[in-house]
Amino acid sequence: MVNTANISKELLLGILETVTDPEVPVLTINDLGILRDVQLKDDGSVEVFITPTYNGCPAMDMIATNIRLALAEHGIQNIKVTSVLSPAWTTDWMSEEGKRKLKEYGIAPPQYSSGHSRWPNDNVTCPHCNSQHTNLISEFGSTACKALYQCNDCQEPFDYFKCH
Amino acid sequence: MNNPLINYLLHLADTTLILSHRNSEWCGHGPILEQDIALTNISLDLLGQARLFYQYAAQLINESKKAEGVKAPSPQGERVGDEVNEDTLAYLRTERQFKNLLLAEQPNSDWGQTILRQYLYSQFQQLLFQQLQHHNDEHIAAIATKSLKETNYHVRWSSEWVIRLGDGTAESKQRMLHAINELWCYTGEMFIAADYELHLNIDFNDINNRWTEKVNTVFAEAALILPSGGGGAVFMQTGGKTGTHTEHLGYILADLQYLQRAYPNSQW
Numbered sequence A: 001m002v003n004t005a006n007i008s009k010e011l012l013l014g015i016l017e018t019v020t021d022p023e024v025p026v027l028t029i030n031d032l033g034i035l036r037d038v039q040l041k042d043d044g045s046v047e048v049f050i051t052p053t054y055n056g057c058p059a060m061d062m063i064a065t066n067i068r069l070a071l072a073e074h075g076i077q078n079i080k081v082t083s084v085l086s087p088a089w090t091t092d093w094m095s096e097e098g099k100r101k102l103k104e105y106g107i108a109p110p111q112y113s114s115g116h117s118r119w120p121n122d123n124v125t126c127p128h129c130n131s132q133h134t135n136l137i138s139e140f141g142s143t144a145c146k147a148l149y150q151c152n153d154c155q156e157p158f159d160y161f162k163c164h
Numbered sequence B: 001m002n003n004p005l006i007n008y009l010l011h012l013a014d015t016t017l018i019l020s021h022r023n024s025e026w027c028g029h030g031p032i033l034e035q036d037i038a039l040t041n042i043s044l045d046l047l048g049q050a051r052l053f054y055q056y057a058a059q060l061i062n063e064s065k066k067a068e069g070v071k072a073p074s075p076q077g078e079r080v081g082d083e084v085n086e087d088t089l090a091y092l093r094t095e096r097q098f099k100n101l102l103l104a105e106q107p108n109s110d111w112g113q114t115i116l117r118q119y120l121y122s123q124f125q126q127l128l129f130q131q132l133q134h135h136n137d138e139h140i141a142a143i144a145t146k147s148l149k150e151t152n153y154h155v156r157w158s159s160e161w162v163i164r165l166g167d168g169t170a171e172s173k174q175r176m177l178h179a180i181n182e183l184w185c186y187t188g189e190m191f192i193a194a195d196y197e198l199h200l201n202i203d204f205n206d207i208n209n210r211w212t213e214k215v216n217t218v219f220a221e222a223a224l225i226l227p228s229g230g231g232g233a234v235f236m237q238t239g240g241k242t243g244t245h246t247e248h249l250g251y252i253l254a255d256l257q258y259l260q261r262a263y264p265n266s267q268w
């Protein structure tokens, strides 16, 4: 057990910012807006608040485990991971840094705010060649948060992170 | 357990779990890869919703047991004693204790029937959750708000398919008409309040009217007609909400619950 006097909220956030999404490993839980808060209790225990992206997202259990592992590596053992539903997660919480990393990874980041109701989203930019001549193949992609698009210029299929 | 809220949560959880299970039976069997993935995505969304409703029901059940002084729940939260959790509620109740809609348990036949079942339910769920997101129980409101975003996808996807198949080939139209005849008698139950739903501030008449209007619009675009001209003449089956099911539910539970029944408390 580490001396809890040395643990600060900043230190905890620094550790948590290294935890990545198992399905999109270039994104940290902070980039995605999944990490809501962390609290250091008087008894030295730590409570981490996360919010699910989609209700059935199978990555959430793994993310909770990875949070525990990351904190445990720094000697923090009394950890509680709490899932908060309200306010509901939205892609508006994804950081600009996160969107940049997504595109670099080959996934088109959400292009509109979550209130955008037009579907399919128009002019989704191909993450490979930046063409806007793209079309929707399927609203449901490899995971619940993505849709499958194809580029008419470079012909590559790609995932688009849906506005949610 | 006579608490109406707990019964209602179990009803919502059971319906989403059973429909999720039915859709998951299509995994690897969808007509094309993209649609196979779409339906399994919907299954996952429904399963996620079921978990939230079961978790909240379990919390209320444990609290009420504690208040009644029934054997104190174990502090570890393990599956011992009288403590319940989302898993025990899903895996260790019998068909007479399940409160899901009859519509959800109807077996898969062809793709058109699966699409129609999803559409009829998702359209209902969308209108229900639009009401529940303003419910005076904050936890139910939070689950409904969160889930509604997913339900909107389900309605869009399934209604587009209803239109494509209804207004498609002679064969696809025939199959959709057959599916309507098979499933229509299970739709009335959605709007008939069970005893435990009577005082939960849910306006079933309003949902029923809006649902009928929406379904009529989609069916008109799909060039499909309701049974007997309007559907009003069909005798509506009920019972699912209070545990009287069609013969199909027992088979689902045998499949779903086998592992926990054979190897109690096993985990992975």
Ligand SMILES: [Zn+2]
Residues within 6 Å of the ligand: A126, A127, A128, A129, A130, A131, A151, A152, A153, A154, A155, A156
């Ligand atoms: Zn391209």
